[in-house]
Amino acid sequence: MPASQRPGGRSTRVRAAVLTAARGLLADGYAELTVERIAQAAGVNKTSVYRRWTDLEGVLGDLLSEYASEVVPIPDTGDLGMDLEELALLVRRGMTGEPGELITALATSAPRNPRAAQIVRGFFAERFRLAEAVVGHAIARGELPQGTDARAAIEILGAPLFLRLLVVDEPIDEEFARRTAAAATAALRAGVFEPR
Amino acid sequence: MPASQRPGGRSTRVRAAVLTAARGLLADGYAELTVERIAQAAGVNKTSVYRRWTDLEGVLGDLLSEYASEVVPIPDTGDLGMDLEELALLVRRGMTGEPGELITALATSAPRNPRAAQIVRGFFAERFRLAEAVVGHAIARGELPQGTDARAAIEILGAPLFLRLLVVDEPIDEEFARRTAAAATAALRAGVFEPR
DNA sequence: CTTAAAAAGCAACACGAGTTGCGATTGGAG
DNA sequence: CTCCAATCGCAACTCGTGTTGCTTTTTAAG
Numbered sequence: 341m342p343a344s345q346r347p348g349g350r351s352t353r354v355r356a357a358v359l360t361a362a363r364g365l366l367a368d369g370y371a372e373l374t375v376e377r378i379a380q381a382a383g384v385n386k387t388s389v390y391r392r393w394t395d396l397e398g399v400l401g402d403l404l405s406e407y408a409s410e411v412v413p414i415p416d417t418g419d420l421g422m423d424l425e426e427l428a429l430l431v432r433r434g435m436t437g438e439p440g441e442l443i444t445a446l447a448t449s450a451p452r453n454p455r456a457a458q459i460v461r462g463f464f465a466e467r468f469r470l471a472e473a474v475v476g477h478a479i480a481r482g483e484l485p486q487g488t489d490a491r492a493a494i495e496i497l498g499a500p501l502f503l504r505l506l507v508v509d510e511p512i513d514e515e516f517a518r519r520t521a522a523a524a525t526a527a528l529r530a531g532v533f534e535p536r
Numbered sequence: 537m538p539a540s541q542r543p544g545g546r547s548t549r550v551r552a553a554v555l556t557a558a559r560g561l562l563a564d565g566y567a568e569l570t571v572e573r574i575a576q577a578a579g580v581n582k583t584s585v586y587r588r589w590t591d592l593e594g595v596l597g598d599l600l601s602e603y604a605s606e607v608v609p610i611p612d613t614g615d616l617g618m619d620l621e622e623l624a625l626l627v628r629r630g631m632t633g634e635p636g637e638l639i640t641a642l643a644t645s646a647p648r649n650p651r652a653a654q655i656v657r658g659f660f661a662e663r664f665r666l667a668e669a670v671v672g673h674a675i676a677r678g679e680l681p682q683g684t685d686a687r688a689a690i691e692i693l694g695a696p697l698f699l700r701l702l703v704v705d706e707p708i709d710e711e712f713a714r715r716t717a718a719a720a721t722a723a724l725r726a727g728v729f730e731p732r
Numbered sequence: 733c734t735t736a737a738a739a740a741g742c743a744a745c746a747c748g749a750g751t752t753g754c755g756a757t758t759g760g761a762g
Numbered sequence: 763c764t765c766c767a768a769t770c771g772c773a774a775c776t777c778g779t780g781t782t783g784c785t786t787t788t789t790a791a792g
Protein backbone atom coordinates (compact mmCIF):
# COMPACT_ATOMS: atom_id res chain seq x y z
CA MET A 341 0.00 0.00 0.00
CA PRO A 342 1.59 3.24 -1.20
CA ALA A 343 1.96 5.87 1.46
CA SER A 344 0.39 8.54 -0.71
CA GLN A 345 -2.71 6.49 -1.40
CA ARG A 346 -4.83 8.11 1.19
CA PRO A 347 -4.10 9.95 4.43
CA GLY A 348 -6.90 8.04 6.06
CA GLY A 349 -10.57 8.51 6.64
CA ARG A 350 -12.02 10.93 9.10
CA SER A 351 -11.86 8.46 11.95
CA THR A 352 -8.17 7.93 11.39
CA ARG A 353 -7.62 11.64 11.18
CA VAL A 354 -9.50 12.30 14.41
CA ARG A 355 -7.63 9.57 16.22
CA ALA A 356 -4.27 10.94 15.10
CA ALA A 357 -5.24 14.52 15.96
CA VAL A 358 -6.29 13.56 19.47
CA LEU A 359 -3.16 11.57 20.20
CA THR A 360 -0.94 14.31 18.85
CA ALA A 361 -2.75 16.94 20.89
CA ALA A 362 -2.48 14.80 24.03
CA ARG A 363 1.23 14.39 23.41
CA GLY A 364 1.64 18.14 23.14
CA LEU A 365 -0.28 18.90 26.31
CA LEU A 366 1.55 16.20 28.23
CA ALA A 367 4.74 18.15 27.76
CA ASP A 368 3.21 20.99 29.80
CA GLY A 369 2.72 18.72 32.79
CA TYR A 370 -0.48 16.86 33.26
CA ALA A 371 -2.13 19.28 35.56
CA GLU A 372 -3.00 20.71 32.15
CA LEU A 373 -4.22 17.39 30.90
CA THR A 374 -7.99 16.99 30.60
CA VAL A 375 -10.19 15.41 27.98
CA GLU A 376 -11.77 18.72 27.15
CA ARG A 377 -8.46 20.46 26.63
CA ILE A 378 -7.19 17.66 24.45
CA ALA A 379 -10.33 17.72 22.33
CA GLN A 380 -10.07 21.47 21.96
CA ALA A 381 -6.41 21.32 20.99
CA ALA A 382 -7.20 18.57 18.49
CA GLY A 383 -10.05 20.57 16.96
CA VAL A 384 -12.42 17.76 17.82
CA ASN A 385 -15.55 17.54 19.90
CA LYS A 386 -15.02 16.12 23.37
CA THR A 387 -17.86 13.68 22.82
CA SER A 388 -15.81 11.95 20.18
CA VAL A 389 -12.96 11.48 22.59
CA TYR A 390 -15.20 10.10 25.32
CA ARG A 391 -16.92 7.72 22.92
CA ARG A 392 -13.74 6.33 21.46
CA TRP A 393 -11.51 6.23 24.52
CA THR A 394 -14.00 6.32 27.38
CA ASP A 395 -11.52 8.09 29.54
CA LEU A 396 -8.48 10.30 29.77
CA GLU A 397 -6.65 7.20 30.90
CA GLY A 398 -7.74 5.46 27.73
CA VAL A 399 -5.98 8.09 25.65
CA LEU A 400 -2.87 7.84 27.80
CA GLY A 401 -2.95 4.08 27.51
CA ASP A 402 -3.05 4.37 23.73
CA LEU A 403 -0.03 6.65 23.80
CA LEU A 404 1.83 4.34 26.13
CA SER A 405 1.11 1.31 23.99
CA GLU A 406 3.06 2.91 21.18
CA TYR A 407 6.11 2.93 23.40
CA ALA A 408 5.40 -0.54 24.71
CA SER A 409 5.53 -1.92 21.20
CA GLU A 410 8.90 -0.34 20.54
CA VAL A 411 11.77 -2.72 20.27
CA VAL A 412 14.01 -2.48 23.29
CA PRO A 413 17.63 -3.42 22.79
CA ILE A 414 18.31 -5.72 25.74
CA PRO A 415 22.00 -5.42 26.59
CA ASP A 416 24.13 -8.54 26.17
CA THR A 417 27.76 -7.67 26.74
CA GLY A 418 28.79 -10.99 28.22
CA ASP A 419 29.06 -9.65 31.76
CA LEU A 420 26.21 -9.52 34.23
CA GLY A 421 27.36 -6.35 35.95
CA MET A 422 27.72 -4.44 32.71
CA ASP A 423 24.43 -5.74 31.37
CA LEU A 424 22.56 -4.61 34.46
CA GLU A 425 24.25 -1.25 34.39
CA GLU A 426 23.27 -0.68 30.78
CA LEU A 427 19.79 -1.89 31.57
CA ALA A 428 19.48 0.62 34.39
CA LEU A 429 20.69 3.42 32.14
CA LEU A 430 18.21 2.28 29.52
CA VAL A 431 15.37 2.41 32.02
CA ARG A 432 16.55 5.80 33.16
CA ARG A 433 16.42 7.19 29.64
CA GLY A 434 13.00 5.69 29.17
CA MET A 435 11.76 7.48 32.26
CA THR A 436 12.90 10.94 31.38
CA GLY A 437 10.55 12.53 28.97
CA GLU A 438 7.23 11.42 27.63
CA PRO A 439 6.98 7.77 28.60
CA GLY A 440 7.95 8.71 32.15
CA GLU A 441 5.11 11.20 32.33
CA LEU A 442 2.70 8.68 30.88
CA ILE A 443 3.66 6.12 33.48
CA THR A 444 3.36 8.66 36.24
CA ALA A 445 -0.03 9.87 35.07
CA LEU A 446 -1.39 6.35 34.74
CA ALA A 447 0.12 5.11 37.96
CA THR A 448 -1.39 7.93 39.94
CA SER A 449 -4.86 7.31 38.62
CA ALA A 450 -4.53 3.54 38.97
CA PRO A 451 -6.01 3.34 42.45
CA ARG A 452 -9.19 5.02 41.27
CA ASN A 453 -9.32 3.60 37.79
CA PRO A 454 -9.10 -0.18 37.29
CA ARG A 455 -8.32 0.17 33.60
CA ALA A 456 -5.42 2.46 34.32
CA ALA A 457 -4.19 -0.03 36.88
CA GLN A 458 -4.35 -2.79 34.30
CA ILE A 459 -2.46 -0.74 31.74
CA VAL A 460 0.31 0.04 34.21
CA ARG A 461 0.53 -3.56 35.37
CA GLY A 462 0.70 -4.76 31.80
CA PHE A 463 3.44 -2.31 30.94
CA PHE A 464 5.57 -3.29 33.89
CA ALA A 465 4.97 -6.99 33.33
CA GLU A 466 6.10 -6.73 29.72
CA ARG A 467 9.18 -4.67 30.49
CA PHE A 468 10.19 -6.89 33.38
CA ARG A 469 9.72 -9.94 31.22
CA LEU A 470 12.01 -8.55 28.54
CA ALA A 471 14.62 -7.53 31.07
CA GLU A 472 14.71 -10.96 32.63
CA ALA A 473 16.69 -12.08 29.60
CA VAL A 474 19.76 -10.38 31.07
CA VAL A 475 19.63 -12.69 34.06
CA GLY A 476 18.88 -15.59 31.76
CA HIS A 477 22.04 -14.92 29.76
CA ALA A 478 24.09 -14.86 32.93
CA ILE A 479 22.65 -18.22 33.91
CA ALA A 480 23.45 -19.59 30.45
CA ARG A 481 27.04 -18.37 30.83
CA GLY A 482 27.28 -20.09 34.19
CA GLU A 483 27.69 -16.73 35.91
CA LEU A 484 24.60 -17.44 37.99
CA PRO A 485 23.17 -20.78 39.14
CA GLN A 486 20.13 -22.40 37.57
CA GLY A 487 16.86 -21.39 39.20
CA THR A 488 17.90 -17.85 39.99
CA ASP A 489 14.75 -15.74 40.29
CA ALA A 490 15.14 -13.35 37.38
CA ARG A 491 11.80 -11.65 37.92
CA ALA A 492 12.63 -10.76 41.51
CA ALA A 493 16.08 -9.52 40.61
CA ILE A 494 14.75 -7.23 37.90
CA GLU A 495 12.14 -5.89 40.28
CA ILE A 496 14.88 -5.01 42.78
CA LEU A 497 16.80 -3.28 40.04
CA GLY A 498 13.90 -1.22 38.76
CA ALA A 499 12.22 -0.33 42.02
CA PRO A 500 14.52 2.47 43.18
CA LEU A 501 14.31 4.13 39.79
CA PHE A 502 10.54 4.04 39.69
CA LEU A 503 10.21 5.11 43.29
CA ARG A 504 12.09 8.28 42.48
CA LEU A 505 10.00 8.82 39.40
CA LEU A 506 6.68 8.39 41.18
CA VAL A 507 7.17 9.50 44.75
CA VAL A 508 10.42 10.99 45.85
CA ASP A 509 11.13 14.04 43.78
CA GLU A 510 14.84 13.57 43.39
CA PRO A 511 16.83 13.55 40.19
CA ILE A 512 17.38 10.21 38.51
CA ASP A 513 20.89 10.77 37.28
CA GLU A 514 23.31 8.32 35.72
CA GLU A 515 25.22 7.98 38.95
CA PHE A 516 22.08 6.82 40.73
CA ALA A 517 21.21 4.37 37.97
CA ARG A 518 24.71 2.91 38.05
CA ARG A 519 24.69 2.46 41.80
CA THR A 520 21.29 0.84 41.70
CA ALA A 521 22.57 -1.60 39.09
CA ALA A 522 25.63 -2.30 41.21
CA ALA A 523 23.42 -3.09 44.18
CA ALA A 524 21.32 -5.53 42.17
CA THR A 525 24.47 -7.16 40.78
CA ALA A 526 25.92 -7.57 44.26
CA ALA A 527 22.68 -9.12 45.52
CA LEU A 528 22.56 -11.53 42.59
CA ARG A 529 26.20 -12.55 43.03
CA ALA A 530 25.65 -13.04 46.76
CA GLY A 531 22.97 -15.58 45.93
CA VAL A 532 20.02 -13.64 47.31
CA PHE A 533 17.83 -14.72 44.41
CA GLU A 534 18.78 -18.37 44.33
CA PRO A 535 16.06 -20.87 45.15
CA ARG A 536 15.65 -21.95 48.79
CA MET B 537 -4.51 17.86 83.12
CA PRO B 538 -7.13 15.26 84.12
CA ALA B 539 -8.71 13.47 81.19
CA SER B 540 -12.21 14.03 82.52
CA GLN B 541 -11.78 17.77 82.80
CA ARG B 542 -13.44 18.64 79.55
CA PRO B 543 -14.05 16.74 76.34
CA GLY B 544 -13.06 19.86 74.43
CA GLY B 545 -14.80 22.74 72.79
CA ARG B 546 -16.82 22.49 69.65
CA SER B 547 -13.83 23.03 67.42
CA THR B 548 -12.01 20.17 69.02
CA ARG B 549 -15.08 18.03 68.73
CA VAL B 550 -15.49 18.82 65.05
CA ARG B 551 -11.88 18.11 64.35
CA ALA B 552 -12.02 14.76 66.08
CA ALA B 553 -15.29 13.82 64.38
CA VAL B 554 -13.87 14.56 60.93
CA LEU B 555 -10.67 12.64 61.47
CA THR B 556 -12.54 9.67 62.89
CA ALA B 557 -15.00 9.69 59.99
CA ALA B 558 -12.14 9.89 57.48
CA ARG B 559 -10.47 6.97 59.18
CA GLY B 560 -13.64 4.94 58.87
CA LEU B 561 -14.18 5.73 55.21
CA LEU B 562 -10.56 5.04 54.40
CA ALA B 563 -11.11 1.43 55.37
CA ASP B 564 -13.63 1.12 52.52
CA GLY B 565 -11.03 2.06 49.95
CA TYR B 566 -10.49 5.66 48.96
CA ALA B 567 -12.66 5.61 45.91
CA GLU B 568 -15.22 6.29 48.63
CA LEU B 569 -13.17 9.09 50.05
CA THR B 570 -14.42 12.61 49.38
CA VAL B 571 -14.65 15.69 51.51
CA GLU B 572 -18.41 15.70 51.25
CA ARG B 573 -18.72 12.10 52.35
CA ILE B 574 -16.39 12.63 55.26
CA ALA B 575 -18.31 15.69 56.38
CA GLN B 576 -21.57 13.82 56.13
CA ALA B 577 -20.23 10.86 58.10
CA ALA B 578 -18.87 13.22 60.73
CA GLY B 579 -22.17 15.05 61.06
CA VAL B 580 -20.43 18.25 60.08
CA ASN B 581 -20.93 20.71 57.26
CA LYS B 582 -18.50 20.32 54.38
CA THR B 583 -17.70 24.02 54.55
CA SER B 584 -16.09 23.49 57.94
CA VAL B 585 -13.85 20.80 56.51
CA TYR B 586 -12.81 22.93 53.56
CA ARG B 587 -12.12 25.92 55.78
CA ARG B 588 -10.03 24.04 58.29
CA TRP B 589 -8.17 21.64 56.03
CA THR B 590 -8.41 23.29 52.63
CA ASP B 591 -8.35 19.93 50.93
CA LEU B 592 -9.01 16.24 51.18
CA GLU B 593 -5.26 15.85 51.18
CA GLY B 594 -5.07 18.14 54.18
CA VAL B 595 -7.24 15.76 56.17
CA LEU B 596 -5.16 12.79 55.04
CA GLY B 597 -2.00 14.63 55.97
CA ASP B 598 -3.38 15.23 59.45
CA LEU B 599 -4.12 11.55 59.81
CA LEU B 600 -0.70 10.59 58.54
CA SER B 601 1.05 12.98 60.90
CA GLU B 602 -0.35 11.03 63.81
CA TYR B 603 1.49 7.98 62.55
CA ALA B 604 4.59 9.97 61.71
CA SER B 605 4.87 11.12 65.31
CA GLU B 606 4.70 7.58 66.60
CA VAL B 607 7.86 6.23 68.08
CA VAL B 608 9.41 3.66 65.77
CA PRO B 609 11.61 1.06 67.44
CA ILE B 610 14.70 1.02 65.24
CA PRO B 611 16.19 -2.48 65.41
CA ASP B 612 19.65 -2.81 66.94
CA THR B 613 20.53 -6.47 67.25
CA GLY B 614 24.25 -6.06 66.71
CA ASP B 615 24.18 -7.53 63.20
CA LEU B 616 23.58 -5.53 60.04
CA GLY B 617 21.76 -8.30 58.20
CA MET B 618 19.37 -8.95 61.05
CA ASP B 619 18.77 -5.25 61.62
CA LEU B 620 17.89 -4.67 57.98
CA GLU B 621 15.62 -7.69 57.95
CA GLU B 622 13.73 -6.50 60.98
CA LEU B 623 13.58 -3.04 59.48
CA ALA B 624 12.04 -4.41 56.30
CA LEU B 625 9.50 -6.38 58.28
CA LEU B 626 8.73 -3.26 60.26
CA VAL B 627 8.16 -1.27 57.09
CA ARG B 628 6.00 -4.06 55.78
CA ARG B 629 3.78 -3.99 58.83
CA GLY B 630 3.53 -0.24 58.57
CA MET B 631 2.34 -0.51 54.99
CA THR B 632 -0.44 -2.96 55.52
CA GLY B 633 -3.49 -1.23 56.86
CA GLU B 634 -4.26 2.39 57.40
CA PRO B 635 -0.90 4.12 57.05
CA GLY B 636 -0.34 2.25 53.81
CA GLU B 637 -3.59 3.51 52.40
CA LEU B 638 -2.80 7.03 53.55
CA ILE B 639 0.56 6.94 51.82
CA THR B 640 -1.00 5.55 48.68
CA ALA B 641 -3.74 8.13 48.62
CA LEU B 642 -1.33 11.00 49.18
CA ALA B 643 1.28 9.71 46.77
CA THR B 644 -1.24 9.37 43.98
CA SER B 645 -2.47 12.92 44.38
CA ALA B 646 1.04 14.29 44.79
CA PRO B 647 1.59 15.07 41.11
CA ARG B 648 -1.49 17.27 41.04
CA ASN B 649 -1.28 18.64 44.54
CA PRO B 650 1.94 20.27 45.74
CA ARG B 651 0.91 20.08 49.39
CA ALA B 652 0.30 16.36 49.11
CA ALA B 653 3.70 16.01 47.48
CA GLN B 654 5.31 17.86 50.36
CA ILE B 655 3.56 15.71 52.94
CA VAL B 656 4.72 12.52 51.24
CA ARG B 657 8.25 13.80 50.83
CA GLY B 658 8.36 14.81 54.47
CA PHE B 659 7.09 11.44 55.60
CA PHE B 660 9.66 9.54 53.57
CA ALA B 661 12.46 11.87 54.58
CA GLU B 662 11.69 11.39 58.26
CA ARG B 663 11.36 7.63 58.02
CA PHE B 664 14.51 7.29 55.97
CA ARG B 665 16.36 9.50 58.42
CA LEU B 666 15.35 7.31 61.33
CA ALA B 667 16.24 4.13 59.48
CA GLU B 668 19.71 5.38 58.64
CA ALA B 669 20.64 4.70 62.25
CA VAL B 670 20.81 1.00 61.42
CA VAL B 671 23.61 1.67 58.96
CA GLY B 672 25.18 4.07 61.43
CA HIS B 673 25.34 1.35 64.06
CA ALA B 674 26.99 -1.01 61.61
CA ILE B 675 29.61 1.64 60.88
CA ALA B 676 30.18 2.17 64.60
CA ARG B 677 30.69 -1.58 65.01
CA GLY B 678 33.21 -1.58 62.20
CA GLU B 679 30.95 -3.78 60.12
CA LEU B 680 30.87 -1.11 57.41
CA PRO B 681 33.49 1.49 56.52
CA GLN B 682 33.24 5.15 57.42
CA GLY B 683 31.47 7.24 54.81
CA THR B 684 29.03 4.55 53.74
CA ASP B 685 26.01 6.26 52.22
CA ALA B 686 23.26 5.31 54.67
CA ARG B 687 20.57 7.33 52.94
CA ALA B 688 21.12 5.59 49.62
CA ALA B 689 21.20 2.16 51.21
CA ILE B 690 17.92 2.72 53.02
CA GLU B 691 16.35 3.96 49.82
CA ILE B 692 17.40 0.75 48.07
CA LEU B 693 15.92 -1.25 50.91
CA GLY B 694 12.59 0.54 50.96
CA ALA B 695 12.02 1.03 47.25
CA PRO B 696 10.85 -2.47 46.30
CA LEU B 697 8.37 -2.49 49.16
CA PHE B 698 6.88 0.84 48.23
CA LEU B 699 6.81 0.03 44.55
CA ARG B 700 4.60 -2.95 45.29
CA LEU B 701 2.41 -0.84 47.51
CA LEU B 702 1.95 1.93 44.99
CA VAL B 703 2.14 0.36 41.56
CA VAL B 704 2.49 -3.33 41.17
CA ASP B 705 -0.45 -5.00 42.80
CA GLU B 706 1.38 -7.95 44.29
CA PRO B 707 1.32 -9.09 47.87
CA ILE B 708 3.98 -7.73 50.18
CA ASP B 709 4.60 -10.83 52.24
CA GLU B 710 7.28 -11.53 54.79
CA GLU B 711 9.28 -13.60 52.34
CA PHE B 712 9.49 -10.64 49.98
CA ALA B 713 10.50 -8.28 52.76
CA ARG B 714 13.22 -10.65 53.91
CA ARG B 715 14.65 -11.07 50.44
CA THR B 716 14.64 -7.33 49.88
CA ALA B 717 16.55 -6.87 53.11
CA ALA B 718 19.00 -9.57 52.08
CA ALA B 719 19.60 -7.79 48.78
CA ALA B 720 20.31 -4.50 50.53
CA THR B 721 22.61 -6.23 52.98
CA ALA B 722 24.54 -7.91 50.17
CA ALA B 723 24.93 -4.60 48.35
CA LEU B 724 26.16 -2.86 51.49
CA ARG B 725 28.63 -5.64 52.26
CA ALA B 726 29.89 -5.56 48.67
CA GLY B 727 30.78 -1.92 49.14
CA VAL B 728 28.26 -0.48 46.69
CA PHE B 729 27.49 2.41 49.02
CA GLU B 730 31.05 3.28 49.99
CA PRO B 731 32.35 6.66 48.88
CA ARG B 732 34.14 6.89 45.53
C1' DC C 733 -24.66 7.44 -8.17
C1' DT C 734 -27.45 5.73 -4.51
C1' DT C 735 -27.80 4.26 0.14
C1' DA C 736 -27.30 2.49 4.76
C1' DA C 737 -24.27 1.97 8.67
C1' DA C 738 -20.81 4.12 11.43
C1' DA C 739 -18.80 7.82 13.47
C1' DA C 740 -18.56 12.83 14.47
C1' DG C 741 -20.69 17.23 15.79
C1' DC C 742 -23.77 19.87 18.62
C1' DA C 743 -26.43 21.36 22.45
C1' DA C 744 -28.53 20.54 26.56
C1' DC C 745 -28.18 18.40 30.73
C1' DA C 746 -26.79 15.91 35.21
C1' DC C 747 -23.64 15.70 38.79
C1' DG C 748 -20.28 16.59 42.22
C1' DA C 749 -16.47 19.49 43.92
C1' DG C 750 -15.30 23.57 45.80
C1' DT C 751 -16.58 28.72 46.98
C1' DT C 752 -18.91 32.60 49.09
C1' DG C 753 -21.83 35.59 51.97
C1' DC C 754 -24.40 35.83 55.92
C1' DG C 755 -26.57 34.61 60.11
C1' DA C 756 -26.24 31.61 64.29
C1' DT C 757 -23.52 29.39 67.96
C1' DT C 758 -19.88 28.87 70.85
C1' DG C 759 -16.08 29.70 74.07
C1' DG C 760 -13.29 32.54 76.69
C1' DA C 761 -11.93 37.33 78.48
C1' DG C 762 -13.15 40.89 81.39
C1' DC D 763 -23.06 37.85 83.47
C1' DT D 764 -21.87 40.33 79.24
C1' DC D 765 -19.71 40.77 75.13
C1' DC D 766 -16.44 40.01 71.38
C1' DA D 767 -14.01 37.17 68.28
C1' DA D 768 -13.70 32.81 66.26
C1' DT D 769 -15.83 29.16 64.21
C1' DC D 770 -19.63 26.61 62.42
C1' DG D 771 -24.04 25.85 59.68
C1' DC D 772 -26.72 26.88 55.87
C1' DA D 773 -27.99 27.90 51.28
C1' DA D 774 -26.98 29.52 47.00
C1' DC D 775 -23.80 29.68 43.44
C1' DT D 776 -19.81 28.66 40.03
C1' DC D 777 -17.36 25.59 37.35
C1' DG D 778 -15.59 21.66 35.08
C1' DT D 779 -16.34 16.75 34.06
C1' DG D 780 -18.77 13.44 31.86
C1' DT D 781 -23.50 11.94 29.66
C1' DT D 782 -27.38 11.77 26.44
C1' DG D 783 -30.45 12.42 22.44
C1' DC D 784 -30.50 13.94 18.14
C1' DT D 785 -28.68 15.67 13.65
C1' DT D 786 -25.16 15.84 10.21
C1' DT D 787 -21.32 14.09 7.86
C1' DT D 788 -18.47 10.49 6.14
C1' DT D 789 -17.38 6.05 4.34
C1' DA D 790 -17.72 2.13 1.71
C1' DA D 791 -20.69 -1.27 -0.50
C1' DG D 792 -23.76 -2.29 -4.22
